[in-house]
Amino acid sequence: SQKIEQNSEALNIQEGKTATLTCNYTNYSPAYLQWYRQDPGRGPVFLLLIRENEKEKRKERLKVTFDTTLKQSLFHITASQPADSATYLCALSNFGNEKLTFGTGTRLTIIP
Amino acid sequence: DAGVIQSPRHEVTEMGQEVTLRCKPISGHDYLFWYRQTMMRGLELLIYFNNNVPIDDSGMPEDRFSAKMPNASFSTLKIQPSEPRDSAVYFCASSFERGGHLNQPQHFGDGTRLSIL
Numbered sequence: 001s002q003k004i005e006q007n008s009e010a011l012n013i014q015e016g017k018t019a020t021l022t023c024n025y026t027n028y029s030p031a032y033l034q035w036y037r038q039d040p041g042r043g044p045v046f047l048l049l050i051r052e053n054e055k056e057k058r059k060e061r062l063k064v065t066f067d068t069t070l071k072q073s074l075f076h077i078t079a080s081q082p083a084d085s086a087t088y089l090c091a092l093s094n095f096g097n098e099k100l101t102f103g104t105g106t107r108l109t110i111i112p
Numbered sequence: 113d114a115g116v117i118q119s120p121r122h123e124v125t126e127m128g129q130e131v132t133l134r135c136k137p138i139s140g141h142d143y144l145f146w147y148r149q150t151m152m153r154g155l156e157l158l159i160y161f162n163n164n165v166p167i168d169d170s171g172m173p174e175d176r177f178s179a180k181m182p183n184a185s186f187s188t189l190k191i192q193p194s195e196p197r198d199s200a201v202y203f204c205a206s207s208f209e210r211g212g213h214l215n216q217p218q219h220f221g222d223g224t225r226l227s228i229l
Binding site: 031032034041042043044045046049089093095096097098099100101102103104105 | 116143145154155156157160162167168203205207215217218219220221222223
């Protein structure tokens with residue numbers, strides 16, 4: 001069955017460092033991969049979308065890579081700040097299918 | 113612009129009662145999704161609609177769950193009868209097909225926290 005794993009439940013990073021989160025998948029050939037941020041008591045908020053034919057996408061301090069050979073996406077936050085503390089979710093979908101399958105999330109804490 | 117609006121934000125009810133969750137998507141969006149989030153299972157898609165028509169309800173756990181979208185600006189998720197294992201946070205999300213391109217980002221509401229006693 002399809003499986004999406006995010007590297008760890010919780011990750012603590014020192015402020016100013018780069019935070020790297022991992023999303024691995026098996027038994028899946030997604031055409032799109034999205035990353036969302038979720039704060040306590042709130043709904044997920046979209047951050048970035050990357051397509052299978054794209055290797056890398058950037059938005060301000062955020063960078064996402066998508067390696068379909070390794071079946072892995074890396075999500076980087078550079079110059080991390082305490083305000084970046086949240087749970088980050090990866091989500092996969094197939095071409096032409098709006099159905100998103102979410103990973104279990106990684107709770108990121110940036111330590112001042 | 114107003115985002116996705118869900119009501120109520122919190123619902124506590126006794127087992128066996130009917131529960132109705134409500135969602136108003138973002139105006140102009142043509143896809144609407146219902147999700148359930150628990151610690152054990154994470155965020156799971158229950159059902160989604162396109163232009164008010166249900167497209168995929170394979171995630172609906174059982175016949176006690178039903179969802180409707182009578183018009184483009186309103187959807188409901190009903191549980192009847194409710195059971196303690198239905199306790200979770202239920203999210204509604206919407207998106208729109210931009211220029212014929214599918215797989216667009218989804219915009220989530222802040223959810224309904226449901227507790228069945």
